[in-house]
Amino acid sequence: MDGFWKTLGLGALLSPVLYALYLASLIVIPYLKSLPLRRKLRHLPGPPVTGFFLLGNVPDLVRTPVHQCMARWAEQYGKIFKLELPTMTAVVLTDPEAVSQVLKVDRFEKLTTSYQNMEKLTAEQQPNILTEPLSAYYKAVRRAVTPAFSTANLRRFFPLLLDITQQVMTGLAAAGPSAALDLDRVAQRLTIDVIGRFAFDRDFGATADIAKTNEALQVVGELMTALQRMLNPLNRWFWWRKEARGLWASRRRYDALVRRALEDLRSSPPAQHTLLHHLMSLTDPDTGKPLSARRLRSETALFWIAGFETTAHAIGWTLMFIAGSPEVESRVAAELEGAGLLAVPGRPEPRQLAWGDLGGLKYLNAVIHESMRLMPPTSGGTVRVVPRDTQLAGHVLPKGTMLWIPFYAMQRSERVWGPDAAQFRPERWLAAAAGAGGPGVAAEEDDIVRAADTQSARGFLPFSEGPRNCVGQSLALLELRTALALLCGSFRFRLADDMGGVEGAVSEARQHITLKPGDRGLLMHAIPRVPA
């Protein structure tokens, strides 16, 4: 708050009148414009505004980690409630049926203003597949990249994924069991190299030596941090703050990285199975020509970001849950042993993991589901806009209402999941698969793309659902299953003593674009099952 008043003071000194007009255009005018909608939503329950009325519920949201705050309010105020924000009233929805109606049946558009941050990845600030509304351009890009995530393509990619994971395991073995390593950061190395290979057929070298600084990892990580800072309106409104300047600097570095990767491809075009091949073969419906250099950069920049931290955090959180529960750990190990995939004294090198194994590891897959339920990497969910007056969860919402669907809050809700909602219980997915209702872990899972499609369960939307669901989910699931099967086959994981167990690590989590661990990361010991 100190910074706020200092900035305010500086601005006021520079030019009181201009400054007052600037502030009015940012806050007061949008507030006044939003009054008719606010009135229409007055009847909805919601947390009281306790501070300065123009800030609405924002002070509460920033005081507690936002994902926790939303989860608490969702239990307190029910499946539909309102939040007062400086420029609008948001309606928060955690009722699974109503959420499905919004995402799948009525296919409400994304609220584009809430995605603007994800257009700041390149200097040109172009829309991309994540931020573009359902236009002809969007549909063409989605159609073009979908084959890259098909079963046939993922099968082709699988051997490379095994090699990348093997490099991570070599690094863990070299570090030794006494080292407390940030396994979330290690997983980020894996996902950076996966994107490198999958998108560009290039080796970014992040897993070659897990102790060494890696440029791609550093540049992409810095950009994510800078983007998170820009979610704070003070940094957007007061663009001279150092946080805003930080974004420009890290974007310049990221831009250079993306440009270099694309220039490399000009001298040796990407192989047919790569994501870039699909993007470069696309005819832009707006021009009738291949994608312009700007659009190609913007899409490339987005895919890199979309597939990196999300999948890495999912791997990290899952390892944390396995490390934190001896019972879960021994069931995972027993399943791997049954499949010949566990290192044991008589067989220190387990059998090579095969594509066909992935579907058979039912318990491990249930563990992954449960981990993504409790710690969904895109915890903030999705933001949509009501296109016409619509009845949702028992209330008529007027056209233009902003709808916020927070995945973390919905996936932890006792109303949806029952009294044990907060517990890590992979068995709930096995029971569902055995016919107790819900989708569970798909029965015939040798087809990983089909498995990804059957994921969307009542109140379980880590990849969202409907036409704007995650196009990369089949790759993400393949990475998760492969990495966890291999890592758990050769190592036992233990949370470092000072992490405070699973509870300590979870309480440090922050919703910074993705749901990431606290500043220390996820410190764990990787103990070889069979000492060398």
Ligand code: HEM
């Ligand atoms: C565990 C890992 C992942 C999770 C939890 C995840 C989750 C999501 C979610 C929830 C959305 C919808 C966002 C919204 O409605 O605002 C989304 C969209 C998207 N994801 Fe993922 N994602 C993951 C991995 C990946 C990977 C590996 C890629 C590609 C390399 C990817 C590419 C995309 C793209 C391009 C979109 C925009 C799709 C569209 O609007 O058509 N994601 N993701």
